[in-house]
Amino acid sequence: MVVLKGSRQIISVSISSDLAERLREHARKEGENLSRVVEKAIEDYLRDHYRGNPAFQLDKWVEDEKFVAMPTLGEKPNPELVRKLPDDMLQELRYHAYLWYELADQEENRRRYERGVRG
Numbered sequence: 021m022v023v024l025k026g027s028r029q030i031i032s033v034s035i036s037s038d039l040a041e042r043l044r045e046h047a048r049k050e051g052e053n054l055s056r057v058v059e060k061a062i063e064d065y066l067r068d069h070y071r072g073n074p075a076f077q078l079d080k081w082v083e084d085e086k087f088v089a090m091p092t093l094g095e096k097p098n099p100e101l102v103r104k105l106p107d108d109m110l111q112e113l114r115y116h117a118y119l120w121y122e123l124a125d126q127e128e129n130r131r132r133y134e135r136g137v138r139g
Contacts, residue, residue, distance in 0.1 A: 093120060 035043075047057045091101055091113065105113065 043057065044054060047054045050057075091098065102110070102113075
């Protein structure tokens with residue numbers, strides 16, 4: 021159900037009673053208007069998802085045999101996958117791997133330093 025009211029729309033959504041009560045309670049504690057809390061949550065959601073879900077669909081491999089997925093940091097390096105990467109993705113993979121290496125190195129050094137300082 022959508023009801024127009026001036027430049028605003030009243031819409032009807034269904035959420036659990038528990039969630040609705042918690043939402044009202046937190047909005048009240050914050051001194052916020054419930055509509056504004058929901059509107060802000062929707063704005064945040066749209067801002068974070070305006071490009072859609074960046075994950076690719078698994079059936080992409082079936083539809084396009086040239087489709088190549090960028091490896092993730094958590095997987096063991098796979099020479100076969102790397103051979104299939106186009107030049108631009110290979111460069112991007114190398115650059116990101118280097119950034120991760122540097123970040124991990126900095127974190128290890130920070131931890132060593134903190135352990136040394138604390139004794």
